[in-house]
Amino acid sequence: MATEKHYSEMNENELRSEIGVLMEKARKAEQMGMISEYAVHQRKAVLVQSYLVDPETIVPGEIYRIEGDTGVFFQVDYLKGLFAWGYRLGGEKAIEALPLAMLKDVKSGK
Incomplete structure (x- = not known):
């Protein structure tokens, strides 16, 4: 086996x-x-x-688009492993973790 x-x-x-x-x-x-x-x-x-995302590209304090959730943005507080911890903007400010691959740079439109 x-x-x-x-x-x-x-x-x-x-x-x-x-x-x-x-x-x-x-x-x-x-x-x-x-x-x-x-x-x-x-x-x-x-x-x-x-696992294919370089964690150095995700910067705490920055805002990212959430892949698959059009018009929703996520502010990263800190990284831990494969997850970015933070909160969705315009929401209840409840802290949550999203996989790094779900975060897309707002500035470059990627």
């Missing part, structure tokens, strides 16, 4: 391959109407994508 690698041990090509596998599983689950399974694969893919 082959032992599975942790995502933290994978190189960029292996991570990209895993993202492709997860997105394909999500697509199939969606086609079969298994919405909760679709959501699990989508979230897992976002976490794997976070």
Whole structure:
């Protein structure tokens, strides 16, 4: 039996391959109407994508767009692992953590 690698041990090509596998599983689950399974694969893919994000590009105190949540912005307070902790602007200012891959730079439009 082959032992599975942790995502933290994978190189960029292996991570990209895993993202492709997860997105394909999500697509199939969606086609079969298994919405909760679709959501699990989508979230897992976002976490794997976070391993490809350089944490140095996420600056505490800065504001970022949230991928998949049009018109919503997130102010980062601090980073811990693959997550940025902060709060959504215009909301209740409840602290929450978002995977790094969900944050997109407002200034460059990326």
